[in-house]
Amino acid sequence: xxxxxxxxxxxxxxxxxxxxxxxxxxxxxxxxxxxxxxxxxxxxxxxxxxxxxxxxxxxxxxxxxxxxxxxxxxxxxxxxxxxxxxxxxxxxxxxxxxxxxxxxxxxxxxxxxxx
Amino acid sequence: xxxxxxxxxxxxxxxxxxxxxxxxxxxxxxxxxxxxxxxxxxxxxxxxxxxxxxxxxxxxxxxxxxxxxxxxxxxxxxxxxxxxxxxxxxxxxxxxxxxxxxxxxxxxxx
Numbered sequence: 001x002x003x004x005x006x007x008x009x010x011x012x013x014x015x016x017x018x019x020x021x022x023x024x025x026x027x028x029x030x031x032x033x034x035x036x037x038x039x040x041x042x043x044x045x046x047x048x049x050x051x052x053x054x055x056x057x058x059x060x061x062x063x064x065x066x067x068x069x070x071x072x073x074x075x076x077x078x079x080x081x082x083x084x085x086x087x088x089x090x091x092x093x094x095x096x097x098x099x100x101x102x103x104x105x106x107x108x109x110x111x112x113x114x115x
Numbered sequence: 116x117x118x119x120x121x122x123x124x125x126x127x128x129x130x131x132x133x134x135x136x137x138x139x140x141x142x143x144x145x146x147x148x149x150x151x152x153x154x155x156x157x158x159x160x161x162x163x164x165x166x167x168x169x170x171x172x173x174x175x176x177x178x179x180x181x182x183x184x185x186x187x188x189x190x191x192x193x194x195x196x197x198x199x200x201x202x203x204x205x206x207x208x209x210x211x212x213x214x215x216x217x218x219x220x221x222x223x224x225x
Contacts, residue, residue, distance in 0.1 A: 004157070006157075040217065040218075042119070042216055042217045043203070044215075045212055045213070045214075048212070090157055090158065092157075103148075103160040103163065104158075104160070104213060106157035106159070107157050108155075108157045109155075109156070
């Protein structure tokens with residue numbers, strides 16, 4: 001019954017080795033988001049897609065990229081992970097926040113460890 | 116500083132009411148949200164309030180909004196051990212973006 005599925009739940013990667021996190025949704029939502037959440041901090045939006053339109057936050061490092069090959073899937077690519085990129089990465093979807101409190105549905109998150 | 120601010124910790128006795136407070140900065144926010152995060156899990160929407168409302172009640176949850184002071188609160192009546200979690204306040208600052216507070220860790224003690 002999970003509607004937003006993130007794989008894997010836990011990912012360990014080596015310093016500098018590219019890593020990809022995946023997210024899929026069964027809700028057919030237009031908008032998909034990637035958030036980074038570090039310990040005891042607020043989730044921070046990295047970027048979002050509205051359909052195929054990609055929207056990068058101004059302070060998202062170039063090291064982070066994203067792909068959305070179709071409505072259901074969205075990937076987060078970290079080209080050269082550093083120790084500071086260790087965090088929980090949350091994927092979320094929504095129809096459109098303009099349409100009246102349309103909630104964002106979150107996945108379980110992927111906890112990334114960089115060694 | 117952050118756009119949304121919350122106190123970091125709250126300890127409450129089982130059966131008492133919990134009140135979690137939040138302040139936000141964007142007066143144009145149309146919706147304000149409360150999310151719950153249990154250990155190792157994603158965020159779950161608890162409730163939301165439209166900015167032209169003062170109060171919203173949903174079973175044990177009561178949301179109060181003071182738009183003039185940009186203050187939002189969440190009251191949980193009859194707090195249970197299952198309510199132990201991190202609670203995030205969030206504002207929608209444009210059509211697609213949610214800005215979150217750092218979260219309030221609620222600990223329910225017997």
